[in-house]
Amino acid sequence: MTEDTARRPPVTRRGVRTRQALVDAARVIFERDGYLDARLSDITAEANCSTGTFYTYFNDKEEIFAAVMEATKNEMLHPGMEHVDGVDDPAAIIEASNRAYLESYRRNAKLMQLLEQVSNIDPQVRELRRARGWVFVERNARAIKDLQERGLADPDLDPVMASRVLSGMISRFAYATFVLNDGGDFEELVYTATRLWCNALRIDHHLPGRDAMRKK
Amino acid sequence: MTEDTARRPPVTRRGVRTRQALVDAARVIFERDGYLDARLSDITAEANCSTGTFYTYFNDKEEIFAAVMEATKNEMLHPGMEHVDGVDDPAAIIEASNRAYLESYRRNAKLMQLLEQVSNIDPQVRELRRARGWVFVERNARAIKDLQERGLADPDLDPVMASRVLSGMISRFAYATFVLNDGGDFEELVYTATRLWCNALRIDHHLPGRDAMRKK
Amino acid sequence: MTEDTARRPPVTRRGVRTRQALVDAARVIFERDGYLDARLSDITAEANCSTGTFYTYFNDKEEIFAAVMEATKNEMLHPGMEHVDGVDDPAAIIEASNRAYLESYRRNAKLMQLLEQVSNIDPQVRELRRARGWVFVERNARAIKDLQERGLADPDLDPVMASRVLSGMISRFAYATFVLNDGGDFEELVYTATRLWCNALRIDHHLPGRDAMRKK
Amino acid sequence: MTEDTARRPPVTRRGVRTRQALVDAARVIFERDGYLDARLSDITAEANCSTGTFYTYFNDKEEIFAAVMEATKNEMLHPGMEHVDGVDDPAAIIEASNRAYLESYRRNAKLMQLLEQVSNIDPQVRELRRARGWVFVERNARAIKDLQERGLADPDLDPVMASRVLSGMISRFAYATFVLNDGGDFEELVYTATRLWCNALRIDHHLPGRDAMRKK
DNA sequence: TATGAATGAGAATTCATTCAT
DNA sequence: AATGAATGAATTCTCATTCAT
Numbered sequence: 026m027t028e029d030t031a032r033r034p035p036v037t038r039r040g041v042r043t044r045q046a047l048v049d050a051a052r053v054i055f056e057r058d059g060y061l062d063a064r065l066s067d068i069t070a071e072a073n074c075s076t077g078t079f080y081t082y083f084n085d086k087e088e089i090f091a092a093v094m095e096a097t098k099n100e101m102l103h104p105g106m107e108h109v110d111g112v113d114d115p116a117a118i119i120e121a122s123n124r125a126y127l128e129s130y131r132r133n134a135k136l137m138q139l140l141e142q143v144s145n146i147d148p149q150v151r152e153l154r155r156a157r158g159w160v161f162v163e164r165n166a167r168a169i170k171d172l173q174e175r176g177l178a179d180p181d182l183d184p185v186m187a188s189r190v191l192s193g194m195i196s197r198f199a200y201a202t203f204v205l206n207d208g209g210d211f212e213e214l215v216y217t218a219t220r221l222w223c224n225a226l227r228i229d230h231h232l233p234g235r236d237a238m239r240k241k
Numbered sequence: 242m243t244e245d246t247a248r249r250p251p252v253t254r255r256g257v258r259t260r261q262a263l264v265d266a267a268r269v270i271f272e273r274d275g276y277l278d279a280r281l282s283d284i285t286a287e288a289n290c291s292t293g294t295f296y297t298y299f300n301d302k303e304e305i306f307a308a309v310m311e312a313t314k315n316e317m318l319h320p321g322m323e324h325v326d327g328v329d330d331p332a333a334i335i336e337a338s339n340r341a342y343l344e345s346y347r348r349n350a351k352l353m354q355l356l357e358q359v360s361n362i363d364p365q366v367r368e369l370r371r372a373r374g375w376v377f378v379e380r381n382a383r384a385i386k387d388l389q390e391r392g393l394a395d396p397d398l399d400p401v402m403a404s405r406v407l408s409g410m411i412s413r414f415a416y417a418t419f420v421l422n423d424g425g426d427f428e429e430l431v432y433t434a435t436r437l438w439c440n441a442l443r444i445d446h447h448l449p450g451r452d453a454m455r456k457k
Numbered sequence: 458m459t460e461d462t463a464r465r466p467p468v469t470r471r472g473v474r475t476r477q478a479l480v481d482a483a484r485v486i487f488e489r490d491g492y493l494d495a496r497l498s499d500i501t502a503e504a505n506c507s508t509g510t511f512y513t514y515f516n517d518k519e520e521i522f523a524a525v526m527e528a529t530k531n532e533m534l535h536p537g538m539e540h541v542d543g544v545d546d547p548a549a550i551i552e553a554s555n556r557a558y559l560e561s562y563r564r565n566a567k568l569m570q571l572l573e574q575v576s577n578i579d580p581q582v583r584e585l586r587r588a589r590g591w592v593f594v595e596r597n598a599r600a601i602k603d604l605q606e607r608g609l610a611d612p613d614l615d616p617v618m619a620s621r622v623l624s625g626m627i628s629r630f631a632y633a634t635f636v637l638n639d640g641g642d643f644e645e646l647v648y649t650a651t652r653l654w655c656n657a658l659r660i661d662h663h664l665p666g667r668d669a670m671r672k673k
Numbered sequence: 674m675t676e677d678t679a680r681r682p683p684v685t686r687r688g689v690r691t692r693q694a695l696v697d698a699a700r701v702i703f704e705r706d707g708y709l710d711a712r713l714s715d716i717t718a719e720a721n722c723s724t725g726t727f728y729t730y731f732n733d734k735e736e737i738f739a740a741v742m743e744a745t746k747n748e749m750l751h752p753g754m755e756h757v758d759g760v761d762d763p764a765a766i767i768e769a770s771n772r773a774y775l776e777s778y779r780r781n782a783k784l785m786q787l788l789e790q791v792s793n794i795d796p797q798v799r800e801l802r803r804a805r806g807w808v809f810v811e812r813n814a815r816a817i818k819d820l821q822e823r824g825l826a827d828p829d830l831d832p833v834m835a836s837r838v839l840s841g842m843i844s845r846f847a848y849a850t851f852v853l854n855d856g857g858d859f860e861e862l863v864y865t866a867t868r869l870w871c872n873a874l875r876i877d878h879h880l881p882g883r884d885a886m887r888k889k
Numbered sequence: 890t891a892t893g894a895a896t897g898a899g900a901a902t903t904c905a906t907t908c909a910t
Numbered sequence: 911a912a913t914g915a916a917t918g919a920a921t922t923c924t925c926a927t928t929c930a931t
Contacts, residue, residue: 255910
């Protein structure tokens with residue numbers, strides 16, 4: 026569906042190398058100049074190949090952007106609220122999850138900003154972002170449902186709806202903090218996000234006070 | 242310093258009229274075509290003036306976009322968590338506040354989408370959006386602090402930090418719903434937002450269950 | 458002939474003042490930005506009047522440039538090789554003449570540069586420059602003829618031709634020195650110009666050597 | 674540093690051909706319309722290529738003008754006062770030198786006029802002209818010094834300063850004659866220039882009278 | 890596969906000049 | 911006389927995409 030006119034993948038070893046060089050170069054240029062100001066000629070220059078070569082592997086800027094996103098998928102697939110081996114305290118799991126998410130966001134801030142930018146321009150990328158977000162939402166929804174069933178969370182909340190709101194809350198917070206540079210001490214960010222998340226679900230936690238948390 | 246070539250505001254009635262026509266036209270075109278696809282010539286055509294006239298008042302697209310945003314400031318400065326006459330139930334105030342915010346967002350969805358899009362393109366607009374966000378954040382932070390002092394909200398939260406998270410939560414929620422069309426029944430949205438907000442602050446509410454809310 | 462469509466001169470006192478303000482402003486702007494980059498709107502802004510007012514007094518940029526040149530005529534009409542009261546030594550007269558010319562050029566370097574620039578653009582100004590040069594050439598030609606008749610200068614030179622060459626020599630030298638900034642000590646410039654001029658005419662001078670001249 | 678966006682020179686034969694076609698076309702258009710009235714689109718039309726191709730090799734009009742000047746460097750680097758094989762009469766050498774210079778100037782009058790015009794507009798070209806002028810000045814300064822050392826020229830002149838004045842004299846004379854069309858018989862021009870130059874340096878010449886010279 | 894030159898549609902922008910007030 | 915807003919013709923410049931080698 027999205028690969029209608031896509032160039033066939035490279036078959037020779039040299040082809041693989043060239044394509045990879047283009048994708049790497051594109052990431053550099055996109056992060057440096059943003060999606061709109063990135064010129065294909067900048068990308069090919071960075072990749073040390075000619076402009077014509079670009080079209081051997083990609084049809085246009087959107088397509089190479091998709092390739093960059095595909096290549097960085099692993100860096101971006103944020104950890105969700107999942108089981109942590111040997112830990113069963115819901116609050117601790119949530120905290121670990123939030124910390125992992127925020128750390129990952131911070132590490133990939135440039136890329137996240139790019140994703141945000143392009144998803145406001147290209148519907149296909151918007152779809153990509155939504156799909157990625159949804160993975161996160163669903164994982165958290167399952168966790169919430171589980172807590173509800175175990176009587177540990179507010180049963181009056183629709184798990185999916187609550188997850189959408191809370192997942193969005195964290196991602197928006199991360200965006201404001203690491204892309205818009207709203208700032209704040211990292212541990213405090215984790216603490217606040219976690220406490221609000223737990224409170225929101227009415228998790229019967231025995232959270233320590235702020236000061237105790239901070240000492241960690 | 243940044244206003245090198247800034248056009249001066251009109252002094253005659255005619256000038257005021259023309260400038261306003263341009264701003265109005267720009268809003269129409271921006272909402273119709275998006276920021277990137279809007280051509281200045283479309284704007285001047287819509288405003289029934291020559292292309293040259295555009296430059297009497299603005300230097301470029303960014304500048305007229307800023308003017309559009311300025312002109313719609315009142316529509317966009319969302320109501321926050323403030324006192325509602327004769328009501329002292331915190332949960333009711335929060336609900337009213339959220340409802341007002343979401344309604345306002347829904348009404349101006351196109352404009353909000355634009356703001357979102359352009360703030361990922363133009364640093365000046367990014368700053369504008371951030372500033373507007375902070376108005377909201379600070380107002381809510383004051384309300385949270387007040388509730389804490391009255392012993393009605395979780396005292397272990399930093400008011401500003403908590404407000405950043407929760408304000409972001411609502412705005413992200415509104416964006417997903419009204420811009421990305423994630424859907425959902427409006428009353429349910431208000432209910433969920435409010436419940437999560439109250440829970441998050443550990444407000445000692447006596448909220449009715451979901452079904453009761455829905456009947457409203 | 459040149460005043461075909463010229464605006465009528467101002468009659469009221471206010472008109473005189475405004476026109477003068479425009480001419481003064483034009484000189485400032487022309488000297489600052491050069492003829493080509495000077496915008497009429499810059500001139501009117503500098504003169505504290507509206508753009509429309511410009512056309513009350515001038516038809517276009519060329520016309521106000523002519524007015525600037527007219528206004529500075531006195532500063533620019535360079536002294537020539539004329540009688541100096543009580544002095545009859547031809548070499549001394551030539552030296553005084555060259556010194557006066559070079560000083561005048563140095564003082565008005567900006568204006569001379571402008572005249573040079575515009576005369577390469579506007580034929581009318583080219584004519585003006587030629588006419589001004591010619592005044593200088595003729596005055597010097599008369600002086601040369603006089604010296605020849607008195608047996609003090611090389612009789613094998615055509616006075617007008619020699620004057621053209623020598624007058625041009627000084628003006629070109631002044632241009633290179635004060636506009637192109639070729640530099641050099643002022644007294645040395647005067648000395649060299651004078652000595653060459655005298656030599657060229659084979660004036661039977663008793664010129665002191667370089668070092669003696671320099672001590673002056 | 675100043676070559677931010679400088680286009681790189683062509684590497685293929687085709688590229689060389691196209692670039693050359695553009696430079697040739699530019700010379701035609703510049704000579705026909707003058708620098709200011711020359712439109713890039715005229716140049717590309719004359720070169721039979723698209724407007725975009727222009728930017729493959731040049732950034733703007735100034736740059737292609739510089740390329741035209743570079744390409745005509747050999748035609749323009751005027752012969753100076755140098756040794757003429759088998760001739761040792763200084764006056765004869767000076768005459769040959771002046772004749773060569775004036776002939777070269779006459780041949781390239783259009784180009785010289787352009788150089789004059791543009792150097793009053795573009796500082797880079799001004800620098801270029803100055804540099805070219807200095808080549809001439811220095812060569813003549815060396816010749817003057819040589820004559821002084823051999824006791825054949827006025828020792829009280831600084832060679833460089835005298836050369837500046839005299840070289841400027843010839844170039845100004847040529848400009849007036851061939852660009853401003855001040856007229857005059859060519860042999861008479863050569864005669865006058867030579868006689869004045871020799872006189873100015875007090876070269877002990879045995880120049881024939883004017884009429885004798887003219888018969889050549 | 891790779892190259893790099895050629896293309897050209899399309900939009901922004903300037904500013905002298907006019908003109909109604 | 912003065913004002914200042916409106917005009918629009920005219921050019922430059924960009925860069926994704928094609929294509930011959």
